[in-house]
Amino acid sequence: MGLVARVVEESGIPTVTVSTGRDITALVRPPRSLFVNFPMGNTFGRAGDSAMQREILRAALDLAVTAEQPGILVDLPLQWEDTFVYFAVETTPEALARQLKK
Amino acid sequence: MEPIRYVDALNNKYGAMGFPPYQWSENHSAPWTPLARPLTACTVGMLVSGGISHCTAAPFDPDARNDHRVDAIDPATPLDQYQIHDSYYDHSDADRDLNCIFPVDRLAELAAAGEIGAVASRLWSGFMGRTYNRSKVIEESAPALVDELKADGVDLLIAIPA
Numbered sequence: 636m637g638l639v640a641r642v643v644e645e646s647g648i649p650t651v652t653v654s655t656g657r658d659i660t661a662l663v664r665p666p667r668s669l670f671v672n673f674p675m676g677n678t679f680g681r682a683g684d685s686a687m688q689r690e691i692l693r694a695a696l697d698l699a700v701t702a703e704q705p706g707i708l709v710d711l712p713l714q715w716e717d718t719f720v721y722f723a724v725e726t727t728p729e730a731l732a733r734q735l736k737k
Numbered sequence: 738m739e740p741i742r743y744v745d746a747l748n749n750k751y752g753a754m755g756f757p758p759y760q761w762s763e764n765h766s767a768p769w770t771p772l773a774r775p776l777t778a779c780t781v782g783m784l785v786s787g788g789i790s791h792c793t794a795a796p797f798d799p800d801a802r803n804d805h806r807v808d809a810i811d812p813a814t815p816l817d818q819y820q821i822h823d824s825y826y827d828h829s830d831a832d833r834d835l836n837c838i839f840p841v842d843r844l845a846e847l848a849a850a851g852e853i854g855a856v857a858s859r860l861w862s863g864f865m866g867r868t869y870n871r872s873k874v875i876e877e878s879a880p881a882l883v884d885e886l887k888a889d890g891v892d893l894l895i896a897i898p899a
Contacts, residue, residue: 658744679840688836705766
């Protein structure tokens, strides 16, 4: 996704990437990134929490205005309430076989 | 808490399945296009890679690999008319409220309130899963999306990896 943002930006449309994977984003270096230290899948917060969803979306939009340094990565100062871990579903043998064919 | 180290976690998982280490693109500089107008005049688009599609469209492959599919999303779609098929993240919250990962309602509200100019006429969902043939993204799939964004007069794109 960071790669796509880079191509879009290079083609003349500004982008802001909102990421939950800080290490990946730091490597790929999209033009402007907002890192949200929430579980992947909860980039904008919890289900039903419109206020937080709006706050994070606003922070992303604001970054389009305030960012001045290409490749900037801003850490959003919000904490997820619980500890969370890398989410990995068990890949079934059937799914693995399909993937290996692609 | 410290951010999760996804590079290590993904390499451990897929390495154990027999895949080679995922060579993340490593860039030391980034392209730059300044915002051309104030947010209040911007048409804002969004792109998400979380396996989200309209219920009337085919589901995404939850284990997508080298999948260059990109769907146009009608921002007027009611929330219960989306489906998520993606094994790469926990979308149980997003199944109940898509705005957790793809804040279509929040963007519409900001447009209605005049904080942004408009929501783009089409939003986008694609580039999901693991992509090993990245030159195709750079040379074909992403430029094809750029053409569509330009056709819609998008001034700013919010990109949401999942």
